[in-house]
Amino acid sequence: MTIHVATRATTGIALAAGLAFAATADETANLIVNEEIEMVTHTAAPAHVENLDEIVSGWVFRSAETQSLQMDDFDNPGMIFVDQGMDQWNEVAGTAGNSCATCHEDVAVTMAGVRSVYPKWNEEAGEVRTLAMQINDCRENQMGAEPYKYTGGEMANMEALISVQSRGMPVDVAIDGPVQATWEAGKELYYTRTGQLELSCANCHEDNYGNMIRADHLSQGQINGFPVYRLKNAKLNTAHARFKGCVRDTRAETYKPGSDEFVALELYVASRGNGLSVEAPSVRN
Amino acid sequence: MRLIPTALAVAALATGAAFANPVKPAEIQFDDYGAIATSLTGVAGDAANGRDVMITRSKGNCVACHAVTALADIPFHGEVGPTLDGAADRWGEADLRGLVANAKMTFEGTIMPAFYKGSGYIRPGDGYTGDAAVGELPPILTAQEIEDVVAYLLTLKE
Numbered sequence: 001m002t003i004h005v006a007t008r009a010t011t012g013i014a015l016a017a018g019l020a021f022a023a024t025a026d027e028t029a030n031l032i033v034n035e036e037i038e039m040v041t042h043t044a045a046p047a048h049v050e051n052l053d054e055i056v057s058g059w060v061f062r063s064a065e066t067q068s069l070q071m072d073d074f075d076n077p078g079m080i081f082v083d084q085g086m087d088q089w090n091e092v093a094g095t096a097g098n099s100c101a102t103c104h105e106d107v108a109v110t111m112a113g114v115r116s117v118y119p120k121w122n123e124e125a126g127e128v129r130t131l132a133m134q135i136n137d138c139r140e141n142q143m144g145a146e147p148y149k150y151t152g153g154e155m156a157n158m159e160a161l162i163s164v165q166s167r168g169m170p171v172d173v174a175i176d177g178p179v180q181a182t183w184e185a186g187k188e189l190y191y192t193r194t195g196q197l198e199l200s201c202a203n204c205h206e207d208n209y210g211n212m213i214r215a216d217h218l219s220q221g222q223i224n225g226f227p228v229y230r231l232k233n234a235k236l237n238t239a240h241a242r243f244k245g246c247v248r249d250t251r252a253e254t255y256k257p258g259s260d261e262f263v264a265l266e267l268y269v270a271s272r273g274n275g276l277s278v279e280a281p282s283v284r285n
Numbered sequence: 286m287r288l289i290p291t292a293l294a295v296a297a298l299a300t301g302a303a304f305a306n307p308v309k310p311a312e313i314q315f316d317d318y319g320a321i322a323t324s325l326t327g328v329a330g331d332a333a334n335g336r337d338v339m340i341t342r343s344k345g346n347c348v349a350c351h352a353v354t355a356l357a358d359i360p361f362h363g364e365v366g367p368t369l370d371g372a373a374d375r376w377g378e379a380d381l382r383g384l385v386a387n388a389k390m391t392f393e394g395t396i397m398p399a400f401y402k403g404s405g406y407i408r409p410g411d412g413y414t415g416d417a418a419v420g421e422l423p424p425i426l427t428a429q430e431i432e433d434v435v436a437y438l439l440t441l442k443e
Contacts, residue, residue: 192407193407194406194407194408195406195407195408195409195410196398196406196409196410196418196422196425197398197425198398198399198406198407199396199398203396207396208365208396211363211364211365212361212362212363212364212365213349213350213363213365214342214346214348214349214361214362214363215360215361244415247408247415248410248413248414248415249413250410251409251410251412251413251425252406252407252408252409252410252415253408253409253410253411253415253416253417253418254410254415
């Protein structure tokens with residue numbers, strides 16, 4: 001992977017962003033799901049996120065109507081896909097005659113706390129694994145089944161089912177030890193200004209969160225809510241699909257979902273949310 | 286919506302051919318403050334067309350980042366950059382030409398894209414397709430579109 005040094009815009013905009021943010025976002029809005037799960041939507045930035053004091057969930061930047069859809073599972077359109085994920089969990093597939101449940105039994109027990117630490121290092125394989133990579137590893141090597149398409153509906157359903165078991169737990173991905181080099185590569189990508197518009201993730205999601213860019217209210221681009229149900233396309237969306245869309249919008253050649261680059265970027269972006277709650281499946285516009 | 290209709294592109298080429306040699310991005314002379322003293326085409330800018338360029342997503346899309354009171358009929362102005370109201374009171378024609386062509390020559394490292402720059406991109410794409418750019422990438426705006434936008438900006442007085 002070619003890494004280029006990014007020039008960062010450190011102008012008055014960052015300051016302006018902070019002011020606009022205070023004016024537009026409701027700092028007091030609390031996200032409590034089903035009157036039960038209290039989500040951390042604002043918290044102190046982890047030390048490794050040098051340029052932010054506070055990290056904020058994408059939920060905060062959405063309209064009151066969109067926000068409310070995530071506050072009750074009966075209103076959350078993403079929950080249908082969790083049900084579909086449950087059907088997939090119990091479905092026998094592949095040459096070994098297994099379902100996920102054959103080995104992992106009750107998803108609520110075996111998958112609690114899993115999502116909050118992904119992407120993470122897999123010692124045997126000697127690689128950083130996203131949740132999607134792990135799901136497909138089990139499909140191929142434990143079941144003899146076809147892998148799911150990386151950003152496809154079945155993958156999003158399964159990610160949602162597994163993630164919802166960690167709902168309300170703090171994101172807590174490791175950034176040191178064997179994952180450090182990948183994390184550094186992800187950080188480099190985050191600050192690289194790509195495409196004909198020469199914009200980096202940081203230009204929009206760090207320097208300008210809280211500001212409007214045309215009709216969009218910019219968030220910090222956190223992934224604690226993924227997979228995300230978007231009203232715009234009425235389906236669950238994976239993190240890599242979102243990354244791809246954002247890179248494309250800089251008039252750049254995107255990376256491929258599941259590529260080394262996007263895996264590294266996912267690790268880095270996830271780590272910027274350490275301390276926010278796992279919200280999946282969240283609702284956005 | 287994001288693709289430049291072929292008819293438009295062809296029209297741009299056709300009109301381009303009528304001009305005596307628009308200055309190419311690599312040939313531009315910026316002064317120490319990032320201004321460009323002379324017209325890129327020698328043809329006076331058309332402010333009405335400049336206005337179109339500024340509000341069209343696949344062209345300048347300036348309102349994505351800047352609020353402009355005179356464009357209040359166009360919905361959704363951004364707040365990433367300062368308002369352009371009174372731009373002509375703050376800047377002269379040469380400054381504005383430099384700012385629109387490549388604002389990075391005036392504001393180092395600015396988030397504002399360079400609209401008349403031909404190379405030096407990281408992973409340049411084929412418009413908004415997400416695919417790699419094929420061959421030489423034309424600047425985002427043509428030389429005449431830069432002049433047209435400058436002509437429109439010169440109307441923004443307070």
